Amino acid sequence: MDVKRVELWKERNATVLSNESIRTVIEDHGGMVLELSNLNAAGGRVNAHPLYWFHGKGPSISEEANAPFWANSGLLYHLGGNFLCFPNFGGDAEVDGVQHPAHGWSANSRWNVVKYGSDAETGANWLLSSLTSPNSNYPFEAWKLDLVVPSHPVLYTSFLVKNTGDKPLPANAAWHNTVGSPFLESGCVINMSATSFITPIEESEFRDTGRLAFDKEFDDLAKAPLRKDGTCDLSEVPGMIGYSDFVAGRIPDSAKLGWSSVINPRQKMVYLTFFTGPAVAEEDEIPFYFNNMWMQYGGRPFTPWALYEGGADHTFCLGVENSISYYANGLKEAVDNETLLGAPTTVLLPPNEMRIQRYATAFTSFES
Structure with a gap:
């Protein structure tokens, strides 16, 4: 078991937390969880998170000579497997x-x-970080506690935020869990606590990349409606099929635990997220009502996902993202659309009060 600070690249620092099995690397910038790894049955260490091939190594996008390749996006430049x-x-x-x-x-x-x-x-190894709002018109103080404990193949995180202003603030909150190769491969199986689902509206980033019908509700991941006739099975990862899609799934109000999982039956490894369900969320908690799937299966033939505009998409990953949001369409659309599948799309942060969100991500091998 260990906790230590490391310099990954010039002016790019991170904290390593580990126990006897799991190891995580959390970069200061964005709190990006670049690594969540564990040992497989053969004794090799596998990182469940993708280290994106286009991941920038410089201090920042503003100092990057090739910034247009990343569409001048600092988020894409620093993108990690979870944040x-x-x-x-x-x-x-x-x-x-x-x-x-x-x-x-x-x-x-x-x-x-x-x-x-x-x-x-x-015996817990832990990291406490803080963040202050950069905009005085949206004032808050936030803290994040990440920790690993002995014998648990889990990264536990508590996020606390205080509205330091004098009026309520609407907010989205989400964890952007994403798995990639070598853990992710065709044949992986997806499960989650959501029992009803909806495809994105047409006016979204997936309009030109997806195969799913627009704005359609369904209740079986194995029978997702296509733009063309028929359905497809979203519960099994198909591999690189030339599409990038998104689905929002509604966690039942009766659920005491929210969760999602990706199982690799060949490698006998599982990636699992879990958090407080709507049925038992306390007044001071930020509730999550949605399991979301970002299926990045080759539908983005543009940079930085591809080498050049019109080139092959080299990025194969799966997001199992949990949230309170309106799809992943941003705070403005969430404010304008107060519910999705009957659940709130924003949380309101009262002035001078604290709210908390407790979350966990596990990665481990299993025996059949």
Whole structure:
């Protein structure tokens, strides 16, 4: 078991947390969880998260000579396998005169490392980080506690946020869990707590990349409606099929636990997220009502996913993202559309009050 600070690249630092099995690497910038790894049955260490082939290694996009390749997006430049999206989940959005970057300040800012260490009593290795709003018209203070404990193949995270202003603030919140090769491969099986689903509206980033019908509800992942006649099975990963799609899934109000999983039956490994369900969420908690799937299966023939405009999409990954949001369409659309599948799309942060979101991501091997 260990906790340590490392310099990944020049002016790019991270914290490594580990126990006897699991290891995680959390970069300061964006709180990007670049690695969540464990041992497979053969004793090899497998990272469940994708290290995107286009992942930038410089200090920042502003200092990158090839910034247009990333569409001048700092988020894409630093993109990691999992990260917190707050208070925006989706593309750039302007709400009440405040400009929110794609996936929020939590994903685009450098988190301040407050403390890190090991707990003598429990054996937990932990990292405490903080973030202050960069916009005085949307004032908040946030803290994030990441920890691993002995014998648990799990990264536990608590996110606390305080509205430091004098009026309520609407917010999205999401965890952008994404798995990639070598863990992700065709034949992986997807399960989740959601029991009803909906495809994106036509006016979304998936209009020109997807195969799914627009704005259609369905209740079986194995029978998702296509734009052409028929259905497809979203519960099994098909491999690189030339499409990138999205689906939002509604977690039942009766659920005490929200969760999603990706199982690799060949490697006998499972990636699992879990969090407080709607039925037992306390008043001071940020509830999650949605399991979302971002199926990045080769539908983006443009940079940085491809080498050049019109080139082959080289990025194969699967997002199993959990949220309170309107699809992943950003805070403005969530404010304008108060519900989706009967659930709220925003959380309202009362002035001078604290809210918390507790979350866990596990990765481990299993025996058949």
